[in-house]
Amino acid sequence: MQVESKRLAAVEAVKEIKDGMVVGLGTGSTAYYAIVEIGRRVAEGLRIRAVATSVQSEELAVSLHIPIVPFAEVETIDVTIDGADEADGALHLIKGGGGALLREKIVAASSKRLIIVADASKTVVRLGRFPLPVEVVPFAHELTLRKLAALGCEPVIRQKDGTQFRTDNGNLIVDCHFGAIHDVEGLGLSLHGIPGVVEHGLFIGMADKLIVGHEDGSIRVLTSTR
Numbered sequence: 001m002q003v004e005s006k007r008l009a010a011v012e013a014v015k016e017i018k019d020g021m022v023v024g025l026g027t028g029s030t031a032y033y034a035i036v037e038i039g040r041r042v043a044e045g046l047r048i049r050a051v052a053t054s055v056q057s058e059e060l061a062v063s064l065h066i067p068i069v070p071f072a073e074v075e076t077i078d079v080t081i082d083g084a085d086e087a088d089g090a091l092h093l094i095k096g097g098g099g100a101l102l103r104e105k106i107v108a109a110s111s112k113r114l115i116i117v118a119d120a121s122k123t124v125v126r127l128g129r130f131p132l133p134v135e136v137v138p139f140a141h142e143l144t145l146r147k148l149a150a151l152g153c154e155p156v157i158r159q160k161d162g163t164q165f166r167t168d169n170g171n172l173i174v175d176c177h178f179g180a181i182h183d184v185e186g187l188g189l190s191l192h193g194i195p196g197v198v199e200h201g202l203f204i205g206m207a208d209k210l211i212v213g214h215e216d217g218s219i220r221v222l223t224s225t226r
């Protein structure tokens, strides 16, 4: 069961959290299990402070009595545990399936370590089967979409409940169907060159560790060589 694989990976990652740490809380159905496990350990006496990558994760953390601190009080984040939509052998990622990629990237960029937790379906040889989420400002988004299409993808504005999905930041998510991505760094640079693009879901060279849970109950750990 995928659910059990996700939980296995998440529980394994949470073992790395120690007293006194500042912890980044990821977003999504796998990060959910990490937050629940952190809540369990906090109830047992673990002393940490946390920051969240989405309103949803913050609400979950608060409900579990995990101390959330304002970003202004945080210099660096010791470790962030987050999920991913795809991860390749170099630990490059596609994230943003839940629409939280911007806050996730901001938090990851200020984290000493980024641990990704996933079930085995997320590991790929080459990124791109999962459409790349791109956060776009609503203003003139039709023009931004044309520039995205010119990069060789089919851009689709994400919908939710029959209306355009909005991120926690009030922006749109455009799911870009590129197919196999052969030059992740080049694509990342091209996306950043488009005015109107706030951020993209390629996390290149950011993850330190990938913990994959398998349906037979085993865990595989990949560590970045960077």
Ligand SMILES: O=C[C@H](O)[C@H](O)[C@H](O)COP(=O)(O)O
Residues within 6 Å of the ligand: 026, 027, 028, 029, 030, 031, 082, 083, 084, 085, 094, 095, 096, 097, 098, 099, 100, 101, 104
């Ligand atoms: O925006 C959402 C995040 O990037 C998630 O971490 C990602 O979509 C993976 O989510 P899940 O663990 O639910 O597959």
